Amino acid sequence: MAPPLSAVVEFRALSKRYGERLVVDDVSFSLEAGTVTGFLGPNGAGKTTTLRILLGLAASTSGDALVFGQPYLELPRPGRAVGAVLESNDFHPSRSGRDHLRVLALAAEVPMERVDAVLREVELESAAAQRVGTYSLGMRQRLGLAGALLGEPRLLVLDEPANGLDPAGIHWLRRFLRRFAVAGGTALVSSHVLAEVAQTVDQVVILDRGRLVACVALAELEGRRLEDVYLELTGVA
Numbered sequence: 001m002a003p004p005l006s007a008v009v010e011f012r013a014l015s016k017r018y019g020e021r022l023v024v025d026d027v028s029f030s031l032e033a034g035t036v037t038g039f040l041g042p043n044g045a046g047k048t049t050t051l052r053i054l055l056g057l058a059a060s061t062s063g064d065a066l067v068f069g070q071p072y073l074e075l076p077r078p079g080r081a082v083g084a085v086l087e088s089n090d091f092h093p094s095r096s097g098r099d100h101l102r103v104l105a106l107a108a109e110v111p112m113e114r115v116d117a118v119l120r121e122v123e124l125e126s127a128a129a130q131r132v133g134t135y136s137l138g139m140r141q142r143l144g145l146a147g148a149l150l151g152e153p154r155l156l157v158l159d160e161p162a163n164g165l166d167p168a169g170i171h172w173l174r175r176f177l178r179r180f181a182v183a184g185g186t187a188l189v190s191s192h193v194l195a196e197v198a199q200t201v202d203q204v205v206i207l208d209r210g211r212l213v214a215c216v217a218l219a220e221l222e223g224r225r226l227e228d229v230y231l232e233l234t235g236v237a
Helices: 047-054 097-108 113-121 137-149 167-182 194-200 226-233
Strands: 007-018 021-032 036-040 062-067 082-085 155-159 186-190 203-208 211-217
Touching (some): 007 186, 021 047, 021 062, 021 186, 021 203, 036 047, 036 167, 036 194, 047 062, 047 155, 047 186, 082 137, 097 113, 097 137, 137 155, 137 167, 194 226, 203 226
Parallel strands (some): 021 211, 036 203, 082 155
Antiparallel strands (some): 007 062
């Protein structure tokens, strides 16, 4: 089936081998603008490798991973199109949250006014002058998201963004992702927290042992719990 014309992300028969080990096996799916997609799978299913290939951090063995119709590394200004958080610990502990973002803004050639704008957006204004080494895990998650938002991207790629957030923080993240999608953005969110995914996303993509086992809208589950579907498809149930 041909991908939709509005595809923001497109994987075409993507495969990745490390020696004899096939970690991503002929994966194909696409994401449309204005959607939040949960990217699910057991540990070792190939999710992180797939995201790394999408972001130009690893090369595929075969197939393609495209962002706005191009490989990530061929985008004219990738930081303006895509915001990504794959790690929550890539911070200098002695640097303040604001200074961390200033360094990122300089590297991405983003106006400095964006620093205070994204601090407001992730609700870290009151902690902006504190050293990142004093931040909780949840605060570091918000700071990572702030960095991803600096270039006002149209696509967000987030790995376990709810990790370390308290219930209020998780509620905030859910509302943030929904606002982002309503404004026309697209989010691909890797997570193991199925109950939260079920309240946040429009659709789920599930990998198991490197293969795509589902790409389905939550509305199409016909009353079945996402957890039950996930466990059945990944061979646990």
